[in-house]
Amino acid sequence: MSLYSDYPAARTRQIVADSVGVVAVIIVIAIASAVTAAIRTLGSFGRDLEAAGLDFQEGLSGAADALGDVPLIGDGIRGPFDAAASAGASVAEAGRGQQQFVEFVAISTGLTVALIPLLLLTLLWVLPRVRFARRSSALRRMLAGGMTADTLAARAVARAPLAQLVAVHPDPAAAWRSHDPKALRALAAIELRRAGIRLDALP
Structure with missing residues (x-):
């Protein structure tokens, strides 16, 4: 744990x-x-x-x-x-x-x-x-199982505070749908930080 x-x-x-x-x-x-x-x-x-x-x-x-x-x-x-x-x-x-x-x-x-x-x-x-x-612990297990930045970004869009999301992109949902690599990693970083995990843990 x-x-x-x-x-x-x-x-x-x-x-x-x-x-x-x-x-x-x-x-x-x-x-x-x-x-x-x-x-x-x-x-x-x-x-x-x-x-x-x-x-x-x-x-x-x-x-x-x-x-x-x-x-x-x-x-x-x-x-x-x-x-x-x-x-x-x-x-x-x-x-x-x-x-x-x-x-x-x-x-x-x-x-x-x-x-x-x-x-x-x-x-x-x-x-x-x-x-x-x-x-x-749950997120670390999912990362070990191959969770991608796309999935993490989706979790961030659904759960993170709006202020954090718009700091990454004016329209975070659109950025996720367009699969913008830079935006996806930034959104994924928000979800990872909430769990105390560094972005470099992402495969």
Whole structure:
């Protein structure tokens, strides 16, 4: 696959664009990771809440078990402690819920921060580069298969901007129909340049 133009100026622009694009991707990923990590720190409150709830639950459960062993009155005494231990379990569950919510927000925000710039980079950089590479590679294969200046000129007349065509000939379609050798090569050069291929590649 032909990634770069044969023309030095165009090739330099493509290399610079690719370098900037790669750096931009790295920066976007780094920023998204930093945002995700920053939001995740908010989960520390949930972790502390869960730990406090579990400690409270374990302490009261232990007290309830100890008091429950007291003959005659044990079952009656442990009831309030069991209820309070259940409240500790609820606190721990609330802490876990807060952590899960923070994790969801962290991942969602990180993905949003990354995906929007990456989508723009795809539209503005990746897709044009892929289109160029496919066009250049396809045209090089056709040249290797014997494509002539006549065919290339016809493609240019059909696809190239009018300003480029009239710079070659006031009536580019007429020049193509008349098979003017000079005009055909000039028109072919327009099509080749769009694919980053030099005219000397033409058989």
